[in-house]
Amino acid sequence: MIDSKLYLVGIRKDTGEYEEEADACQLCKKMIINAGIKEVIIKNKEGYRTIDVEDWVKNDDLxxxxxxY
Ligand SMILES: [Zn+2]
Incomplete structure (x- = not known):
């Protein structure tokens, strides 16, 4: 999975709409980093936003x- 892309989408169960604040949780971020994934592409209502996983390494929330969550 080195240098691969991961696509993420969140759909709200109550409205069926895209979750605007969809993001990976801290545990998933660690697994994504350790897997060597390079980019996470998150779908929202307007389109997509792209996260450079290196930013999670440099700016560790923990x-x-x-x-x-
Ligand atoms: Zn998670």
Whole structure:
């Protein structure tokens, strides 16, 4: 999976709409980093946003004391 892309989409169960704040949780971020995935592409209502996984390595939420879902 080195340098691969992962596509992520979240659909709200209550409305059937795309989840605008869809994101990987901290555990999934660690697994994505360890798998060597290069980009995560997240679908939202307007289109897509692309995350460079290297940004998660450089800006680790856990090291900043942030706990997310
Ligand atoms: Zn997760």
């Amino acid at each position: 090291l900043e004391g942030k706990i997310t």
